[in-house]
Amino acid sequence: MPKAPTENADHGFCVNLKAGDWLPKYILDRMKLNQKLNKLANFFENKFSLHNAKEPECFAKLFSYLFKTVRHVAIEKISENSDMLKRKTNLDIKQKLAYSSISFMAYMHNSELPQLSTSVVPNKEAKLPTLSAGLPHFVNGEYRNWGRDTFIALPGILLLTGRFEEARHIILGFAGVLRHGLIPNLLNGQGGKQPRYNARDAVWFWLAAIFQYIKIVPKGEKILNDKVRRIFHTDDAKVEDETNKKKEEALKETMHEALRRHFEGIKFRERDAGHAIDGEMGPNGFDVQAYIDHKTGLVFGGSEFNCGTWMDKMGSSPLNMSIPATPRDGAAVELQGLALLTAETLAKLSESGLFHKPGLEAKGTKWTWSEWANILRKSFQDEFFIPKDTKEGPPVNKKGIIKDSFGCSNKYGDYQLRPNFFIAIDAVPDILDGLDNGLDKTWAAIKLAGEKLSGPMGMRTLDPDDDVYRPNYYSNKPGQDRLEAKGWNYHQGPEWLWVAGKYHSAKLKVAHRLKTLRPGNAEAKKAWDDTVAELNERIKIYTKHIEQDVWASLPELTNEDGAVCGDSCNAQAWSVGCFLEALDTYDTLSGSK
Template sequence: MLSIPASILQNYNEAISHEWLETNGLGGFSSSSAIHCHTRRYHGLLVAAVIPPAGRMVLVSKLEETIVSNGQRFELGVNDYGAVIHPKGYNYITGFTKDLFPEFNYEAAGIQLKKTIAMVHGENTVLVAYNVTKAPQPFTLELLPLLAARGYHSLQHANGAIPHQVLFDNNTLKANAVQGTPGIFIKVPGSTWQPNTGWYYNFHYNIEQSRGLDYIEDLFTHGRFSVPLQQGDSLGIVISTDDPLNKNAHDLLEQEKMRRQALLKDQADNETLQQLLLAADQFIVKRGTGSEEGATIIAGYHWFTDWGRDTMISLPGLCLATGRYEDARRILLAFASTISNGMLPNRFQDNGEPPEYNNVDGTLWYFIAIYRYLQATNDQAFVITRLLPVLKDIIDWHYRGTRYNIHADDDGLLYAGETGYQLTWMDAKIGNWVVTPRMGKPVEIQALWYNALNIFAELLALNDQPADAALVRNSAARAKESFGKIFWNTNGNYLYDVIDEQGHPDATLRPNQLLAISLPFPLVDDEKAEAILSIVTEKLYTPVGIRSLSPDDSRYTGVYEGDPYKRDSSYHQGAAWSWLLGPYIDVIMKLDGSGKKALTVINNFLYHLQEGCLGSIAEIFDADKPHRPKGCVAQAWGVAEILRVIKEYRLLEK
């Protein structure tokens, strides 16, 4: 169980650095800081995915709570209004824990309340349960819903678009927030309703301000609920886009509890793995409806949708290491139908626009994901029948040439790049400026290409095509030979990062070369692998991730901060990436199979589960100490790769 003590929760600046996240398997979520003071535009009690997993909207931002006892009012909420923090409900919070769900403990006027927040899997529904563990006398709990009713990337400001009329019946409020948005239902058993419409102004979101973005919002209310309570009472609230007429919050909470416990059935004695398994569950979501319903992976919360590259890197850790083979199968099949000109989409957009295909590596990671699926399940019939024809089409397009000048070159290696496009995972772009263009032959693309060819050859052999398999193996061998001739940096004793479009080597020290060792079919021998591991450990390793650039480089940026321009220009120029610990540990295990060094890496990392978004793993970290978490608070491939290597190498059993 993860926990935050009262000493931190009652220190405002410390408390707001901790966050919690609930998700619903649709792309929707509920999230805030540990004291319910919103610090991001993405924080909200009900953030619904209207077109799963996209079309996300912050519908209900907050549910402000006030205890009324003996004529006194104790406001439990916390809001940043810029010049003032009001109310200061963090003075009443005595503890926060994260086990199956986030739970909050409050004490005021001798009354002790435990609050649990949970999202219902497969619904745009959030549950809020209050248990009165102690109360010297009966009291009233007032609840003030504050609505944002907006797209989750935007902010709301006072306007006349939100209808003031609501319906309150059977303890349930129904509000039509804005035309074209879902209705909002709030069911509070045993409550009375006092209408009082109006705006609350100037909520400040300090993280948005620090990111150089607009950060002030207004929220709307229709009025407030009042509920009489006493010791021993339990109040269950349902907040949903669907009518909760026949739904009971406590029943739904118990069902969700059982669903999550089932995910942990094989890890009853390991709390670290339990939290990672719960974190993994948050990224696997539905895509599509009806007969076309498939599955995909949200790249990161709060603002990413599903990306081809992130999905394929994450699939082994989120699905295979957790035994969720059917989810893996559905994801692989769903992406097979999206391939165009031999390419997987780079990302799906929020509002139904066509997918973007500006990547070279996501398609190649698809081969790795399929290969690991086959290793985990031995599901040859599915792979050969449904996926091999797709892989053949991809290989053919890469030899023929596809978008962005992606093609197999005369030396057997893969060339990629056009001016103005970012095609690898180092994909930051500011206007027309590609920060790390890496046109030509990036080192990790060659590793992925070599692996794709070998995997394709193995599948052809499984399909009784030995002659075709031999031809592809010859192509792979040619690529490996060419790689060996041009990629080794003799002076630095490591691999060049890119051979550019003029054939010039780039000696920038980056972590991409790890993939030339870590993937199933390595491109370098043990001696060179040892040299690479040594310099990566010396210059790039941090306890929470691998730096994207050596501190010796003049472009190195140790702290990721500032406005969008400053942040994007430093995104891959030093920031430490959590997902790269996976390939780093793979290399350690290939060179030292005992697991002791790898276990040390994991143990050095685990403190992070207690900071930032509790129980999950941040996207990036400052390259310099103290390596503060930055970027998305919960990132799929970070969780996936840590979970994968722990399970694959049984590190927590050593």
């Protein structure tokens, strides 16, 4: 249990208790809203009615007892359907993170999921929970439900903890608001009736989450035939209402539409473009494009005027207004890994008869899934790896690395060392195998990046040797440094935890391949042993943090060398979810029981 602020009389917890009995009453009233919690509410009510129960010192002791009891039952309950939580290896940190995962899931009346097909949820009035991106900043309202955050976090937060039905509902709910071939960046509350489609990566994380669902959930492939209720029948259609004819289709059809639209080429201007939807974006930033290139198979998109990946900081100071700090336009590295995962997975599903389409066709080009995968893989190897013996001069500043992008409007941006390639390696660990000594090159790239980017809690979002590296984030920082003004350096050095989870997963997979493919090789064994030791060190750091943190969770990011970032979420869903995935990866590869 995290340390309670019982000795600080000025802490909000104590101040609220001194103000009356509203806090215990609030806790009870919230429980009573859910009929399934009636017994628990009665249990709490009985304890709260004890003599002196509402006096701060007594209440703190009582609440500590209740907290421990409920925590024990919650972990017991969440472990019932979780294979990961049945394994004893690293069980303490798994349980801590699994318990934290519960806090992100809740029904919020102003942050509802789009209505699902009655074939999935017969009760139209059902109050379905959604997944908060982080606490306390994204509890409810328009900023609770982010497309990319949801699907980056979902495999760890819901699938590994056995909450399969909630995961299914969220996957199908977001599928219902597919538009222009994209999953929205923001649902914007109101059941997905006013979403924004300014993220070109959310759809790829959505697809990856579906594949994880199929892999983890018993008979998970059935989700491909689950009905999706489409909120927008066409790109320009108004929101479906009771007077409109409903449109429902199998999830696999929605998935194929998303990919087909990318193959055809996506290009549109956001609805209501201007200050009404974004006071910081410049006029050209509202023009969105994304496409699969018919020559290289790579996924391109964006422009110098917007920032459609997770590194999405738009300038908001007079010094940098309407200028994206990290546009990452062109072919962002993580999307190539996710696209290759998609192509290779759909090839297998199609061959087994589980997916209804054999590939993509548009503008005179026709590819099977396998053909797309082969073309994409070759292009990735040609365009993203920088050999140590390259003769290429500036803007190359590091050799033996995997580039952050290809075809960026800012050529230097392609060659910056960032942690985004970990996502691609985690998705497809053998992505460089077509190169001479491709496995060794992959290992060397991860090892070098780890040495440069690893912080105590998270991964630096930019190489410290980079001229624009600024590791401390303050969202409202004034001053004359354009690179830091109003937090423009959000992804230019601060240390993010979710990519640390991806780093550990990717490194474990590559180290395991080395050990497996080279039995008896001392260097390969050392690579695995060092990788496990590094993971164990991170576990110690996270365990200590959770035990001392009143949120009992992992934050969004830290400042330089793990320093607390006051503008970070104290509990972030993808930080928790991605590290749970790393722990599960270790279990799987090591044969933990």
